Amino acid sequence: MNLALPRLLQLASPALPVGAYTYSQGLEWAVEAGLVHDQATGEQWIAGLLEHAVGRFEAPLAACLQRAWAAGQTAEVERLNADFLASRESSELRAETVQMGYSLRRLLHDLEDFPVPPTLDAMPEVAFPTAWALASAVWEIPTVDSLTAYLWSWCENQVMAALKSVPLGQAAGQRLLLALGGRIPVLAEQAIELPEAAWSNFAPGLALASSSHETQYSRLFRS
Structure with a gap:
């Protein structure tokens, strides 16, 4: 029985209890x-971030993380996790990935028969x-497929934030x-092959927006 697709749909579902809906x-x-x-x-706005930041940094990093987990490369997992945490340019963005990573780690512990490796628990902070x-x-x-779902989930959350705000x-x-979904397949394929030297999360607009949001007077979202 091939359960990869149902498991992927579960992972990408808005019902996944990691709190993604609270962030913009x-x-x-x-x-x-x-x-x-x-x-x-x-x-x-969303497509710019998708193509120039998320698709060129988070997606290739997630691909490398998946390969490292599958190969049991503990040191590589820890390095990539630390790199992602260091890449967050505001306190809100960093708090977001740490909170979502913590929630997903806790969920994996709660799932029956999920083999949580000691490496996951040994890291003080786990990025999403x-x-x-x-x-x-x-x-x-x-x-x-994992990257396609990751990018889709990110886009869906951004669109939901736009609907509300x-x-x-x-x-x-x-x-x-x-429109956004039509961009994802190419970005996912590119992310798998993109060498680390070419990764880029250069998005000054995002950094400024996130930093300014920290002192925004009236807010619906946590980032």
């Missing part, structure tokens, strides 16, 4: 500043991609997901 990753401030105010500007990659490796999900209608949200 600076999008809420972009709305407050007037940078995002409709479907077109929402797509521009690290825990996600472990689940993908244990459940033998093909890397390209712009606000946008449900039809606009589905048009956004249709």
Whole structure:
């Protein structure tokens, strides 16, 4: 019985209890500043981050993490986890990945028959991609499918944040997901092959938005 697809759908589900819905990753401030105010500007903001930051840093890093978990390369897992934590450019972004990583680690402990390796518990702080990659490796999900779902989940959360904060209608949200989803397969394939020297999370707009969100007066989201 091939359970890779059902397990992947479970991992990518909005029902996964990691608190992703509480974060906007600076999008809420972009709305407050007037940078995002409709479907077109929402797509521009989200697609820019997807292609130039998440797709070129988080996705290839998650691919390497999945391979390292599968091969039992403890030191490599710890190195990549530390690199991701160090890459978060604001206290909110760092707190987000640590909280989501902690929640996913706790969930994996609660699942029946999931073999949690000692390495996961030995790390004081677990980034979300690290825990996600472990689940993908244990459940033998093909890397390209894992990355596709990871990127989709990120896009879906961003669109949901836009629906609440712009606000946008449900039809606009589905048009956004249709447009963003069309970009994901190529990004997932590229991420698998992208050498580490070419990884980049250079997104000054995100850093500024996230930092500004920390002192934003009225907020719906935690980042």
